[in-house]
Amino acid sequence: MDPLQTTPRPAGLPDTVVLDLAPEGASEPWRLFVYVPPGPAPAAGWPLLAITDGNAMIATAVDTVRVQGAYPDSTNVEPGVVVAVGYPTDAAYDSLRRSLDLSPPPGRTYPPFTENGPQVRTGGADPFLRFVETDVLAAVGRLAPVDAARRTLFGHSFGGLFALYALFSGSDAFSRFVAASPTIYWEDGVLLDAEERFRARGARPGTLVHLSAGQYEGDALAPFQYGREDTDKRRAAARSVRTLDLTQAMAARLARVPGLQATCEIYPGETHMTMLPVSVSRAVRVAFEARRA
Secondary structure, eight states, X not given: OOSBOSOOEEOSSTTEEEEEEOOTTOSSOEEEEEEOOSSOOXXXXXXXXXXXXXXXXXXXXXXXXXXXXXXXXXXXXXXOEEEEEEOSSSSSOOHHHHHHHTSOSSOOEEOOSSXXXXXXXXXXXXXXXXXXXXXXXXXXXXXXXXXXEEEEEEEETHHHHHHHHHHHTTOOSOSEEEEESOOTTHHHHTHHHHHHHHHHHOOOTTEEEEEEEETTSSSSOOGGGTTSTTHHHHHHHHHHHOXXXXXXXXXXXXXXSTTEEEEEEEETTOOTTTHHHHHHHHHHHHHTBSSOO
């Protein structure tokens, strides 16, 4: 059965189409936003950037590629294909489905987000990764030639958790992984078990991982977050989540893994949610690097 369930249609963004993808047996489709640069593809095919939380990310990603890719001498960015995997909704996120798709197994069950809503389930990263590696990449291949040696996976927050889990799981569909503000603490740090197994066996030569976090994802809140009714609550949550500290510590461990090039950046002045446009820009630069330094 062809998993392409709907004809690609204009997405309201330049050179971008949207389509819904429902593999056989899936109860609900995913929504794919696919940007293909104008003009002929390189002989080996376009480099590819695959993004989770596609509804929230696609517009920023398309504008970033179009602007930076037009000035490679100033940006070191060349054009490339973007596929952003999201959901059939006009909202930026489908909180219920992303909770399942982007979190590592074994997962847990939580109370509903809303009164009388469905329970929240986690732990579905394995089937979602298979969907991305097979159905999503195949659908993109129908729309544009892609260089299989230059595929990057990027996510923010839960998406960063998923990108790291894909790396640690041994995914060979991507050679570069970009994890922004990853929720490493999630479910008692279940990701760390996968990391330990990954570090024990080493990485495929040439694999790259880029981690990042905002300055205000640690003990210190952003200046505008002090003196408010929720300041103490936010500080307690930040101490529990520890995104900044955990990201830096993981990057230091990964830098010692044979075959892996690991880098980490901390962005001044950024909070967890203001990281989105900054991290999208960096993911574009990692995925569509014109020249290696």
